[in-house]
Amino acid sequence: MLFFTQCFGAVLDLLHLRFQHYQAKRVFSSAGQLVCVVHPTQNLQNGSNRNATPEEDSSQRKDQYLCHQSVKVSVNDPQLTSCTCPLYSCKWEGHLEVIVSHLIQSHTINILHGTEMVFLAMDMHLPAPVDWIITHSCLGHHFLLVLRKHEKYQGFPQFFATMMLIGTSAQAQNFNYKLELNRNRRRLTWESTPRSVLDCVDSVITNGDCLILNASVAQLFSDNGSLAIGIAITASKPCPVEPEK
Numbered sequence: 001m002l003f004f005t006q007c008f009g010a011v012l013d014l015l016h017l018r019f020q021h022y023q024a025k026r027v028f029s030s031a032g033q034l035v036c037v038v039h040p041t042q043n044l045q046n047g048s049n050r051n052a053t054p055e056e057d058s059s060q061r062k063d064q065y066l067c068h069q070s071v072k073v074s075v076n077d078p079q080l081t082s083c084t085c086p087l088y089s090c091k092w093e094g095h096l097e098v099i100v101s102h103l104i105q106s107h108t109i110n111i112l113h114g115t116e117m118v119f120l121a122m123d124m125h126l127p128a129p130v131d132w133i134i135t136h137s138c139l140g141h142h143f144l145l146v147l148r149k150h151e152k153y154q155g156f157p158q159f160f161a162t163m164m165l166i167g168t169s170a171q172a173q174n175f176n177y178k179l180e181l182n183r184n185r186r187r188l189t190w191e192s193t194p195r196s197v198l199d200c201v202d203s204v205i206t207n208g209d210c211l212i213l214n215a216s217v218a219q220l221f222s223d224n225g226s227l228a229i230g231i232a233i234t235a236s237k238p239c240p241v242e243p244e245k
Helices: 002-029 044-049 054-073 096-107 201-207 215-221
Strands: 034-038 082-084 093-095 111-113 116-121 130-138 141-153 156-165 175-183 186-192 211-214 226-235
Touching: 034 130, 082 096, 093 096, 096 130, 116 130, 116 141, 141 175, 141 201, 141 226, 156 175, 156 201, 156 215, 156 226, 175 215, 186 215, 211 215, 215 226
Parallel strands: 034 116, 111 130
Antiparallel strands: 082 093, 116 226, 130 141, 141 156, 156 211, 175 186, 175 226
């Protein structure tokens, strides 16, 4: 009897979760916006390496050292610049040109398309640290939105959201982005220039160059454990138009 009761409770929880997704999508879709439901990112690569032997760990460090050696030789090519994974729990390092492949293969992150969408982060109650991340393609480039729950001070979790361009800092200066939270007649907006993915997410958070929400403010904009963030990306420097002949 207890088994059937537990199964019935699990089914009800699943139906309730799907109903929440449907409600959120219906509200934002009525405004013509693409809604992306984002769950906390699981680090599949690190999960498989937790039981690695010391010999395997030393070989990995050797591979990273060789990677840094090759980067120094090709320093003039921006796409061969060394960068790290934006996820806090991933120690991957590689070239800028392959970071999208790494996110897709190691973290099962899909690529979305469009300059405007709604980032719907689920399970906001999970303990810090935890990441929510999406990759989307627009205006000829790939962008990352990283939402991180982090405790800069023990016992005081905060949410940090930043947009990063998969490109160099010079390329990032050509774009602007806006993050907007809107619920119950409250609106909070952050506008800025995206940071290059070559800049460490940790340094962006430390410097405070991002949208920052403390737990009480995040609660005002959340709905049943989910947080909706509107995203808009624009080109700040339009392509020059050739004069008519």
